Amino acid sequence: MDLTTNYLGLTIKNPLVPSASPLSKSVAIARELEDHGAAAIIMWSLFEEAVTAESESMVRFLHHQDIGFGEAESGFLPAHQDFEGALERYLDNIRKLKDALDIPVIASLNGVTPGGWIKHATELQQAGADALELNVYYVAGDVTQTGLQVEERYLDLLRALRGHIQIPINMKLSPSFSSIGNFVGQVAAAGANGVALFNRFYQPDINIDSLRLQSSLHPSTSAEALLAMRWIAILYGRFDGLSLGATGGVHTSADAIKLLLAGADVVHLCSALLGKGPAYTAQILAGIQDWMEEQGFESVEDFRGRVSAISVPNPAELERANYVNILDSYSFSPGVMV
Secondary structure, three states: OEOOEEEOOEEEOOOEEEOOOHHHHOHHHHHHHHHOOOOOEEEEEEEHHHHHHHHHHHHHHHHOOOOOOOOOOOOOOOOHHHOOOHHHHHHHHHHHHHHHOOOOEEEEEEOOOHHHHHHHHHHHHHOOOOEEEEEOOOOOOOOOOOHHHHHHHHHHHHHHHHOOOOOOEEEEEOOOOOOHHHHHHHHHHOOOOEEEEOOOOOOOEEEOOOOEEEOOOOOOOHHHHHHHHHHHHHHOOOOOOOEEEEOOOOOOHHHHHHHHHHOOOEEEEOHHHHHHOOOHHHHHHHHHHHHHHHHOOOEHHHOOOOOOOOOOOOHHHHOHHHHHHHHHHOOEEOOEEO
């Protein structure tokens, strides 16, 4: 049974790729993920704000260490550049993962300024990352900003990075673009090797007792994967050489199989692994293999895209027809959803 797949130009042993999460901070856990079937690993995101804030704080703390102490001309503490910051720790983690693992290691960068993106991306490439995922977390809170301006923000960043790094680039997109298919085409033309659909933004919550905003973490559910499934089915076969990754809501083998049938090259795992541990990767993989055996498929390529827009008898079922059919088929019964 052949489970190999091509992802971002890399040949990997199967379609299961743990997405950016704290699990990748531990080399031991990363080894467990590989041992249980992970075909590649995406590191946790390096945030430009964190790198900048830590660096500025360290400079303020150490730069004036001798003020008021004439005898401390050389300083009581080492120079700030001798301290290992967030970026150095991240680069060191790349090197350690590369030494410890046989699977590709994909760095994840979440930047703010064009200069920061380029500088850090270059350093991640030099540290040995096999590919780079751009985790663009941008909320268009300016009501005067147009959709075109938001798109250009992403595309300008991608073009700039493509001009400076040679490793494959994967762009993690949100579902908030007004014309996702058109924008994915522009992303491909700008030099991306793949897209991940969709970035699962964590929403702020409101504390009704303190009347203040608060952060909240809600794990994904299988139902959330259906949005990515729809769009991957629509986009499959449209853009040559562009990898399609499905992220958000993959909790079972059935979830992964549906996304592969829609046309995904890989499925990303996060909440399921955080909740059940690295060994759960093997359970999902075994479920895919059992299903393939039952269906008589010898490779992933035998069934990838079998339920995409270019393969199903009625592609409209991926669009408005599905909405109409569900509403037409609904019947109300107290306490029962039919």
